[in-house]
Amino acid sequence: MKHILGIDASTTACSAAVLTGDTIAAWRFEAMERGQAERLNPMIGEAMDEAGIGFGDLSLVAVTTGPGAFTGLRIGLACARAISLAAGVPLAGITTFDALARAVSDDERGAMAAAGGRLLVCVEAKRRDVFVQLFDADLAPVGEAGAMDGEAARVALADGYYLLAGDGAEHLRPMLAGNPHVRFSAALAPPDARHVAAIGAARGPSPQAPRPFYIRPPDVRLPARG
Amino acid sequence: MIVLGIETSCDETAAAIVTDAREIRANKVLSQLAEHAPYGGVVPEIAARSHLDHVDRLVREALAEAGAKLSDMDAIAVTGGPGLIGGVIVGAVTAKTLAQVLGKPLINVNHLEAHALTCRLTHDVAFPYLLLLVTGGHSQLVAVEGVGRYRVMGTTIDDAVGEAFDKTAKLLGLPYPGGPAVERAAKAGDASRFALPRPLLGKPGCDFSFSGLKTAVAQTVEGLGPAPSEQDVADVAAAFQATAAEALSRRTRNALETFASAFPRARTLVVAGGVAANGAIRNELAALAGEHGFDLVAPPPALCSDNAAMVAWAGLERMKLGLTDALDFKARPRWPLGEVRAT
Numbered sequence: 001m002k003h004i005l006g007i008d009a010s011t012t013a014c015s016a017a018v019l020t021g022d023t024i025a026a027w028r029f030e031a032m033e034r035g036q037a038e039r040l041n042p043m044i045g046e047a048m049d050e051a052g053i054g055f056g057d058l059s060l061v062a063v064t065t066g067p068g069a070f071t072g073l074r075i076g077l078a079c080a081r082a083i084s085l086a087a088g089v090p091l092a093g094i095t096t097f098d099a100l101a102r103a104v105s106d107d108e109r110g111a112m113a114a115a116g117g118r119l120l121v122c123v124e125a126k127r128r129d130v131f132v133q134l135f136d137a138d139l140a141p142v143g144e145a146g147a148m149d150g151e152a153a154r155v156a157l158a159d160g161y162y163l164l165a166g167d168g169a170e171h172l173r174p175m176l177a178g179n180p181h182v183r184f185s186a187a188l189a190p191p192d193a194r195h196v197a198a199i200g201a202a203r204g205p206s207p208q209a210p211r212p213f214y215i216r217p218p219d220v221r222l223p224a225r226g
Numbered sequence: 227m228i229v230l231g232i233e234t235s236c237d238e239t240a241a242a243i244v245t246d247a248r249e250i251r252a253n254k255v256l257s258q259l260a261e262h263a264p265y266g267g268v269v270p271e272i273a274a275r276s277h278l279d280h281v282d283r284l285v286r287e288a289l290a291e292a293g294a295k296l297s298d299m300d301a302i303a304v305t306g307g308p309g310l311i312g313g314v315i316v317g318a319v320t321a322k323t324l325a326q327v328l329g330k331p332l333i334n335v336n337h338l339e340a341h342a343l344t345c346r347l348t349h350d351v352a353f354p355y356l357l358l359l360v361t362g363g364h365s366q367l368v369a370v371e372g373v374g375r376y377r378v379m380g381t382t383i384d385d386a387v388g389e390a391f392d393k394t395a396k397l398l399g400l401p402y403p404g405g406p407a408v409e410r411a412a413k414a415g416d417a418s419r420f421a422l423p424r425p426l427l428g429k430p431g432c433d434f435s436f437s438g439l440k441t442a443v444a445q446t447v448e449g450l451g452p453a454p455s456e457q458d459v460a461d462v463a464a465a466f467q468a469t470a471a472e473a474l475s476r477r478t479r480n481a482l483e484t485f486a487s488a489f490p491r492a493r494t495l496v497v498a499g500g501v502a503a504n505g506a507i508r509n510e511l512a513a514l515a516g517e518h519g520f521d522l523v524a525p526p527p528a529l530c531s532d533n534a535a536m537v538a539w540a541g542l543e544r545m546k547l548g549l550t551d552a553l554d555f556k557a558r559p560r561w562p563l564g565e566v567r568a569t
Contacts, residue, residue, distance in 0.1 A: 037315045041322045041553040055327045070271065071312055074278045078316050081282045082323035086296050212278065218271035 002059045003051065005083070006197025007044065008190075009036035009076040010068030010096050011124040011167055015193035016044040018051035019201055024194050026050035031190065036075045044079070055087040062200025064191050065093040066213035067123055067131040067145065073212045081209065092200035093210025097121045097133040097145060100166035102195040103187035104139075108163060112183075113137035117161030122168035124190065130168030131215055145215060150175030157182055167191070227300045229545070230285065230324070231538025234277040234317030235309025235337050236362070237261075237268045240534035241284040243292040243299075246542050248347055251292035253528070253535045254284045259403070266402050267392070274312030281320050288534075299330055301550070303541020306334035307558030308363075314557040322553050333541035334551040338563045340536040342370055345496045347539040348525045355494040355523075356485045358478050358511065359563075360501035362388035362403075365434045365474075366563065367481040369488070370496075373543045374568030379481045380432030387470055388501045390436040390443075394466045397447045398459045408463045409504055415457075415464025420446050422469045424476075432481035439469060467506050475510035482518055495520045503527035 004019040014036040015029040028043040048054065063080035066073040077093075084091050100121045112119060119139070123131035129149035134142045148156060153172040157179060164172065165185035176182045228251070233240040237258040243251040258276045262268045289296060304321030307314050318334075325332035341359055345351045356379075357368040365387045367380040385393075388405060395404025400411055422442045425435045443466050450458045482495060495515045501507065502524055515522040529536060544550070549567065 037319055038554045038556050040319070041326050045326060045553065070274070071315060074274060074312070074316050075319050078278055078281070078319040079323045082320045083327055085282050085285060086324050086327035212275070214275070218269060218275065220265060220269050220272070 003053050003057050004060045004062060004197045004201050005058050006062045006193035007076050007079060008064045008193045008196050009040050009072045010064040010066060011190045013190035014039045016047045017193035017197045018047050019197035027194055036072055040075060040079055058089045060092055060200050060205060061089050062092040062094055062196045063210060064096050064099055064196055065210050066096055067215040068096050069126050070214060077212055090205035091210050092203055093206045094196050094199045095213055096123045096191050098199055099191040099195045101135050101139045102199060104165045104185050108185050109137050112163040115161045117163055119163050119165060122164060122166040124167040130171050227542060228298060229301045229303050229538045229541045230299045231534040231541055232304040232317045232321050233532055233534040233537045234281060234313045235305045236532055237273050238532040239277050239280045239284055241288040242534035242538050243288050243294060244535050244538035250535045252288035253533060254288045255533050256280050256284055263402055266396060270310045270312055273310055274316060277313045277316040281316060296328060301331040301333055301541060301545050303333040303335050303538050305337045305537050306555055307561040309337055311559040318557040326553055331545060331550040333544050334555045335537050335540045336561050336566045339566050340540040341498045343540045343543055344498055344525045344529050344536040345523045348529060349523045351494050351523055354489050354492050355496050356482055358497045359499045360387050361499035367432045368563060369485055373547055374566050376563040378564050380477060382434040384435050384437035387436055390440050393440050394443050397444055398462060405501055408467055411460050411463035412467045415460030417464040417468035419461040420465040422465050424469060425473045432477045434477055471507045471510040474507055475514050479514055493520055494523055496523045498525060498530060500531045502530040
């Protein structure tokens, strides 16, 4: 039986899940603004213990690569890369867009497809704007990833039918209130390691070591000293 | 015992492997200097990104150099602060995960403690000793009484001496980092040409102050006009360096006298941290130590600047006392030496 570990620390939660075959054997999920660097390893340990497996039993570790909070992305990726280094397990990098899109129910997707709509996945960026990417009803991306605030969303979503999902979607709601062609999915939670693991299982290892998908360059500020 | 150390608290990504026989089996350091140089200082987000890009490769290279496997390690030690928190977290999560997967002890090392104990790796110095710790962010005089037992006798009331070096270099149009650049320029300079104010002259105690000196350098450079000559630059660099070294030595003298009466059998003055690589400062301190019948111990420059061998060594010292840490330890941007856990 194949065991896949999914992990996420990319936005405002921390989670770890063990997928055994097509069943989630163990899952830990905690909402948190920060503190993922303290909680991720213990949560992985708890999930692995509950699933009754060791790191040597893993066939894959799937991790969110971003976009999201810069520090959070690095926590998940540093952890995944160290598991790979120490246990020789291959890695799969999953974007937070893919992970959030996966949380949308089949019913919602079906209704969206029937209306000829598209899915706009919105990632919490802990800033005024949110990270966004468009998907079709089969959860294939149909546009580049980017960032937009409420005003940009009002203009960009003026025509066509859209289903908004992801933990950044609420930020856009006030500016879209008057648009009858925009619906909000029930899937508005942060990324979840169960979905990360499931996508990893479907896709297999990434050809190259997963790298962070920051979208934004560093904000260069005045130098600090350590 | 053999320990892997990881260091990512500022602008060096480092991994090293050290044994309790004081043998450095590998010491890999990747400087991010070129990435930060355009900004005239370390940019935290650039540093954190670079640490993630390179830390696992450096661990692999350290293992290859040591001819060892991860599973040979008896523990994983990592800098858990103080430092630029985004970078510290990358190292901390990497170390936590390696320890978790390997089922080996994890040791959360204070970066300043690692500098403070380096002389025991390089020179087997016995406790207690007086330490002058001088880095880009810290200037402290510390009575080191044992592992985890650090009595801070003096510290800077404003800027660290390393900051004053960097600022002086910037004012003189010298490259970043300022320490080595100022030292090079000072070689051809006449320190007596400019009389800079001597910080805290005549004041008791062993705290430091470098902001007044920094301001005086700025005023001196301004007085040179828009295009100072190479000789002007060398003279200012020499005057600044001599004044800074004299101030460090004078305040260390006060600490040494207090320390020697508290520990009559102690005989060692140690200088550590990146600024300890400066030759003028070493010379002043060697003379001071000699006057008091002390030996000056200064680790080689490669172990004074940030490195992971010192982290691995501090990890070994702590592990011998049973001081290991749990997977949920919190990385800290600020972590004064006086708050390091001793039990």
